[in-house]
Every structure is written in C-alpha cells, then in structure tokens.
Amino acid sequence: MSPAGLSSIVIGIETLRSNPLRTVLSTLGVIIGVASLVAVLALGDGMERLGRQEIERTTDVQTVGVAPQLTEEIDGRTLPRSDYPVFTPAAAAEASALPGVGSVSLVLTGPALVEGLRGDRRGAGVNATLSGAAEFHAMRFAAGRYFTEVEAERNTSVVVLSHRLAREVGGGVAAESMVDRMVRVNGEPRRVIGVLEAYRGERIRVAYVPLRGARTALPPSATPRAPMLLLKALDGESVPLVQASAEDWLGRRYGRWEGRVKVQTSVARLEQVRKGMATFKLFLGAITGISLVVGGIGIMNVLLASVTERTREIGIRKAIGARPADILAQFLAESVTIAGIGSGIGLVLGVGAALGITAMVRAQSDGQLRAWFSASSFLVVVAAALAVGVTFGVYPALRAARLPPVEAIRHE
Known part of the structure; x- marks a missing residue:
C-alpha cells in the first residue's frame, strides 16, 4: 500500500x-x-x-451390536443355519481391546416364566449376561446389586429383576424387599440379589441371570440361540471407528463373516x-x-x-x-x-x-x-x-x- x-x-x-x-x-x-x-x-x-x-447415557446409541445370523432366506423360506459363530467370554475379552471400544458385553435373550413363592407368575424376558452388564447398560438399582464375576463363573443361582417384575411376583411385598427372597425362573429356584429402579412408563418385565445359567433359565427352543456381542464406544463420535474395527476383527477371527454376522448401530439417532x-x-x-x-x-x-x-x-x-x-x-x-x-x-x-x-x-x-x-x-x-x-x-x-x-x- x-x-x-x-x-x-x-x-x-x-x-x-x-x-x-x-x-x-x-x-x-x-x-x-x-x-x-x-x-x-x-x-x-x-x-x-x-x-x-x-x-x-440413556440409550444404546454408543453400542455396536454384533449378532450371529441364526437363519437364512432360501426360496422365500426361513431356514435355520449352522455356520454362525458363537461368541464366548474369551472372544468378548479379545474384542474389548479393539480401537475405540470402552467396554463389552455378551447377552443371550429369550422368554421365560418367573414365579414368586406365593404363586404369582409373570412372563418375562430373560437376559443372560456377563457380570459387567450393569456398568455396560448403566443400570440403576432400587435395592441390591448385580452379580459378580465369581458368581457368573460359578453359575450361582441368582437373578436380578426389573422393578415391575419384582413388584408383580412379590405377592404384595414391596419390590425393594424382594432382595434375598427366592423366585423360580423357568422352574429353577434363584435368589434375588438386585432390583432395578422403576422408571416412568415401565412396561416390560426383565430378569437378568449369569450367561452360564442361560441353559436352565431359558426354556427349550425350536430355533437355535446364540449370544450377541455388544461393544460400547468410548463416545458417540467413536462409533464408526468401533464398527470398522469390529468388522476387521470378525474377518481375522472368523474368516468370511458377511451373511453369518450382522453388525448394527444406532448412530443415526445422534445424526x-x-x-x-x-x-x-x-x-x-x-x-x-x-x-x-x-x-x-x-x-x-x-x-x-x-x-x-x-x-x-x-x-x-x-x-x-x-x-x-x-x-x-x-x-x-x-x-x-x-x-x-x-x-x-x-x-x-x-x-x-x-x-x-x-x-x-x-x-x-x-x-x-x-x-x-x-x-x-x-x-x-x-x-x-x-x-x-x-x-x-x-x-x-x-x-x-x-x-x-x-x-x-x-x-x-
């Protein structure tokens, strides 16, 4: 200038x-x-x-689900398949070291009948999980606790109930007072060690048992069952990284996984x-x-x-x-x-x-x-x-x- x-x-x-x-x-x-x-x-x-x-905090938006595909469509018919991978606690521990992963869990779900000592019966969803599921899903307890790793390894006969389920099978007893009482899950006696907090609009009844106890806690099924591997990202921004890491890990551990496993996220909610x-x-x-x-x-x-x-x-x-x-x-x-x-x-x-x-x-x-x-x-x-x-x-x-x-x- x-x-x-x-x-x-x-x-x-x-x-x-x-x-x-x-x-x-x-x-x-x-x-x-x-x-x-x-x-x-x-x-x-x-x-x-x-x-x-x-x-x-309140949804599974940080979670990457790795689910075995138990059936396949052939000529318009849904048929069971046998080449799906079965995720084990050892596989979950290996996946926990993947980039961007904060924590892992395994969950096997199915229906069961839960019965209180006074004969009150309710149909409920049973989630068989690892001991770290409470932290993974940020569970809040009205009373009691989740089962420990030792209890999970030994397949101790314990159960954690949702607030609604504890209230309905308690025979007039307050839900929080169900801790240390006995209930039957699929006919098997289990000691209640925890009751989750109630929340507004609670509709479902859920019981949580150790993963090793799934065989007795769930009734026989005509279709195969296999646990789903859940990977929680460190934060919402890390979900794409975790998804890519999981897909790469599946290829290394199980070979060609496309069609046998489905990797899914809920990241669209954040978007x-x-x-x-x-x-x-x-x-x-x-x-x-x-x-x-x-x-x-x-x-x-x-x-x-x-x-x-x-x-x-x-x-x-x-x-x-x-x-x-x-x-x-x-x-x-x-x-x-x-x-x-x-x-x-x-x-x-x-x-x-x-x-x-x-x-x-x-x-x-x-x-x-x-x-x-x-x-x-x-x-x-x-x-x-x-x-x-x-x-x-x-x-x-x-x-x-x-x-x-x-x-x-x-x-x-």
Whole structure:
C-alpha cells in the first residue's frame, strides 16, 4: 500500500477518536449483534452437547451390536443355519481391546416364566449376561446389586429383576424387599440379589441371570440361540471407528463373516440430533443476525453524515494529490475499525451473557446445560461482523471517493 493509502487509514482512525460519542453509537449496533450471535451459538452448541450426552447415557446409541445370523432366506423360506459363530467370554475379552471400544458385553435373550413363592407368575424376558452388564447398560438399582464375576463363573443361582417384575411376583411385598427372597425362573429356584429402579412408563418385565445359567433359565427352543456381542464406544463420535474395527476383527477371527454376522448401530439417532440442532441454530442465528444488519445500517448512516460534514476536507485532500482509492481506504478503514471494535466488545459480552444464562438455568432447574464455545463460532461471528462493516461502508466510501475536488472545496 502506498504511503498516501496508509496516511488515509490513519486519518480515518484518528477521525473516530476525535468523535468518541458518534463512534460509540455507531459501534453499539455491532456490539449488540455480535454479542447476540455469540450467546445464541454458545447456547445452541451447549444444548446439542447436552442432548448428545443424554442420548448416549440413556440409550444404546454408543453400542455396536454384533449378532450371529441364526437363519437364512432360501426360496422365500426361513431356514435355520449352522455356520454362525458363537461368541464366548474369551472372544468378548479379545474384542474389548479393539480401537475405540470402552467396554463389552455378551447377552443371550429369550422368554421365560418367573414365579414368586406365593404363586404369582409373570412372563418375562430373560437376559443372560456377563457380570459387567450393569456398568455396560448403566443400570440403576432400587435395592441390591448385580452379580459378580465369581458368581457368573460359578453359575450361582441368582437373578436380578426389573422393578415391575419384582413388584408383580412379590405377592404384595414391596419390590425393594424382594432382595434375598427366592423366585423360580423357568422352574429353577434363584435368589434375588438386585432390583432395578422403576422408571416412568415401565412396561416390560426383565430378569437378568449369569450367561452360564442361560441353559436352565431359558426354556427349550425350536430355533437355535446364540449370544450377541455388544461393544460400547468410548463416545458417540467413536462409533464408526468401533464398527470398522469390529468388522476387521470378525474377518481375522472368523474368516468370511458377511451373511453369518450382522453388525448394527444406532448412530443415526445422534445424526438426527445434530441435524435438528443445526437447523435450530441456523434459525436463531438468522433472527439474531438481523441486529448485526441493523448495526451495519448504523455504520452507514454515521459514515454518510461524516462524508457530508467533511466534504470540503475531502476536496482539499484530493486537490493536493490524494487519489480516489486513498479516500476510499480512509472511509473503509473507519467502517472496519468500528466493526472490529464492536466485534471485540461483543465477543466478551456474548460470552458473559451465555455463561450467565446457563448459570441461571442450572440454578432454576436440575438441568446440566452449559455454554459451549468453539473457535469456529467466534471466527464466523467476527467474519460476519467485519463483512457487514465493509458492506455497509462501501457506499459512503465510494460517495466520498467520487466527489469532484472543485465542487467539494466549494461545499459549505
């Protein structure tokens, strides 16, 4: 840039310093717009993270299921197959070392009749699992505990009941009081060692037994049964990695596995949350961005007034050699400076507003909403503010640059 151009920029900035009130008023709109955008984006990102965490905590969205295919379709008929792999605790231990895997479990499911000592009977789903299933599925207990690894290895006759099942087979006894009482699962006596917490809308009845006890806990079946291997990713973002690792591991351990095993995930739920929150943030950002546009209009009004007031000065500068580009640079420098100062102050205020709002939400509710700030959001907001400053500064700057020197000097 030429010395004259640099001088024009310096003059523009000095002009802002000489009119502090006008500068503050023109900057105010940008400050409000930037602060609003920062707060909205931070709150939106925080809500998205909270939603993802809740989904990961309460659903199987982090779980990759590796299920043997027990049947196959041949000429429109469903026939049992015998070439499926049977996952064992040793295979589960091997799979736990795969990249991205946080924990593993095996589960074999089937129906059974659960009978209390007073003769109350209920049909229930029986899940035969490893000892780590309680942690894997984030189970919450109203009373008691899950079975230990020793109990699982020894196939101890123990059972964990869902709250509804414990209540219905208790013969009038509170569900929590069923711990240490005996029930029959598929006719086999088992000691209740744990009762899960009740939850709103609980409909199913479930009993959990050690995997080694599945043979006696489940009735005979005409179709084969085999446990499903469950792999829990460290977080939702690691699910694709775990899926790819599991498929590679299946190939190494079992050879050609396609058709014999199905690898499935629920990651689509997280993607739905992400898309929904992106739309939500875009909508709020568009509404909030109106205030930034209003700030840009304020910049344009101030610069137009400045051009009118300094018409004679512009004419003198052009008469002594200033080029139109130098005048253009002077007023664009004023516009960008206003937008830059407004962006800096707005960022600070927006961060403070987001932190304050989330603190009030946490104080008034049991929620864990927290603002989430990212460098990309800050860059987008600052870039938008500077773009608004330049866009709304171009017209006043062009108007000043195109003033004829003689007419400008004559201006009163």
